[in-house]
Amino acid sequence: MYSGGQNLSVGPATVAGVGITVGFDLDMTLIDPRPGMAAAMNALGAESGLPLDGESFAANLGPPLDDILRGFEAPEERIPGLVDRFRALYPEMVVPITVALPGAAEALRAVRAAGGRTLVVTGKYGPNAQLHVDALGFEVDDLVGELWSTRKAGALLAHGAQAYVGDHLGDIRGALAADAIAVAVATGPCTREELAAEGAAVVFESLEEFPDWFARTFAGSAV
Incomplete structure (x- = not known):
């Protein structure tokens, strides 16, 4: 189900799909x-000897991890290793204690029940994103990882998405x-305003x- 951020090819079923x-x-x-993101970032800070603030990181989720690490003034040459x-x-620190937000499963089911397709486009590393989808039993047709802000547009266009739902200004831009x-x-x-x-x-x-x-919004469109 996961396709990396650099691979936006769409299979025949997606291209020819209805709804x-x-x-x-x-x-x-x-x-x-x-909670898991904060714990993992704090653990990384303890291991690396860098002043990484897990609580600040978890309160401002959205931007790519390498940009977050630069914001914590991690040395540029260490960033690839820190990301890895x-x-x-x-998988052990974040996935087991992550919960679905209210209405998440129902939102996905609403699209699928109407004959539509669901797509997750996230800035998160794709294999780890897929672990969440599997652990929570989400009904997701396709998943594309490692895309942020307007770079999400490529995946949305490739999969023919008519709407995209997100919590961050970067999601709106995408x-x-x-x-x-x-x-x-x-x-x-981000606030409502x-x-x-x-x-x-x-x-x-x-x-x-x-x-x-x-x-x-889509009455009569999905079949």
Whole structure:
């Protein structure tokens, strides 16, 4: 199911598929990984001897990990190794204590039940993102990792996504760059006002509001 961020090829089933494709961000849109993310970053800091702030990291999820490490003033030459080590810590430290956000499973099911397809496009390392999808039993047709902000547009366009749902300003930018409906959920670090000002067509308090909106917006489109 996972395809890397640099591989945006679409199989015949996706190209010829009927119905609506809706893309979703992962962190703080479908899942809440903050306790594990904080713990993993703090563990990385302890191992590396660098002042890495797990709590700050977890409170501002969205940007790529290498950019986060630069923000913590990690030496540039050490960043590739730090990224690899964080990814290695991730399956045991983050996945087991991550929970689904309210309405996440129901939002995915609403699209699938209407004959549509679901796509996760995330900045997270794809194999670790797939672990979350599998652990939580999410109904996801395709997953593309390691894409952030407007770079998400390539995956959304390749998979024919008509809407993209996310919690961060970068998600709104990605949706708009793909000419998809930008749907925001105020469960992450950005406020309702910030998300609306960035261009979100609608802002939800949680994904519990998504199924009704989807039914109204795409009535008769998905088969």
